[in-house]
Amino acid sequence: MTFFDTAYHQGPPPWDIGKPQPVFVDLEREGLIRGRVLDAGCGTGENALFAARAGHETWGVDFAEEAIRQAKRKAKEQGVKVHFEVADALELEDLERTFDTILDSGLFHSFDDEERQAFTRSLAAALRPGGLYLMLCFNEHATGPGGPRRVTQAEIRAVFREEEGWTVREIRPAFFATRFDPPWDRTPAWLAVIERQAATP
Numbered sequence: 308m309t310f311f312d313t314a315y316h317q318g319p320p321p322w323d324i325g326k327p328q329p330v331f332v333d334l335e336r337e338g339l340i341r342g343r344v345l346d347a348g349c350g351t352g353e354n355a356l357f358a359a360r361a362g363h364e365t366w367g368v369d370f371a372e373e374a375i376r377q378a379k380r381k382a383k384e385q386g387v388k389v390h391f392e393v394a395d396a397l398e399l400e401d402l403e404r405t406f407d408t409i410l411d412s413g414l415f416h417s418f419d420d421e422e423r424q425a426f427t428r429s430l431a432a433a434l435r436p437g438g439l440y441l442m443l444c445f446n447e448h449a450t451g452p453g454g455p456r457r458v459t460q461a462e463i464r465a466v467f468r469e470e471e472g473w474t475v476r477e478i479r480p481a482f483f484a485t486r487f488d489p490p491w492d493r494t495p496a497w498l499a500v501i502e503r504q505a506a507t508p
């Protein structure tokens with residue numbers, strides 16, 4: 308069983324806060340979550356359920372079967388329509404559809420360097436030209452013990468390169484809410500707003 312599967316079986320894991328990440332609630336208010344939405348690495352689905360409640364046709368994928376089982380159960384209990392599916396975020400082309408917005412709450416920061424490269428190719432297959440990838444990750448100011456890889460702004464810009472069809476529109480300081488006691492309930496994070504260029508090379 309993978310680290311994530313085990314975490315969901317023992318759950319709830321630290322990142323599973325039982326509500327959407329506040330950052331994504333703000334992005335919806337700002338109008339940056341648009342059209343058809345995919346929550347990549349959706350876990351038990353709080354951000355996807357939020358997007359669906361806000362009126363978006365929404366899919367959520369995760370490779371942890373237990374997470375998707377719990378997400379489906381929540382959707383049913385809450386009467387919210389989301390298509391949840393067990394899938395590898397590094398192979399989003401297998402979904403055979405494209406989205407206007409892809410949400411990422413804590414997925415990118417779980418990848419190693421090689422997976423980051425594979426992920427950009429996978430994202431490009433699932434995000435329509437002009438679509439937005441909205442990514443929340445722990446940043447280098449998150450000084451507590453353990454947890455995922457810390458990500459710098461420079462690393463984000465090195466992965467999502469103009470010459471490869473991406474425009475990093477904005478990287479803003481944000482917080483990642485977790486179940487831990489303070490100060491871990493406000494873990495320093497970056498929120499990246501990245502556009503897939505309309506005309507990709």
Ligand SMILES: C[S@@+](CC[C@H](N)C(=O)[O-])C[C@H]1O[C@@H](n2cnc3c(N)ncnc32)[C@H](O)[C@@H]1O
Nearest residue numbers: 311322348349350369370371395396397412413
């Ligand atoms: C930190 S958790 C965040 C979960 C969820 N987005 C949230 O905010 O509660 C990262 C998630 O990414 C999923 N994940 C990691 N690598 C993945 C991959 N290659 N394909 C699909 N899901 C993946 C894990 O199973 C886990 O649910």
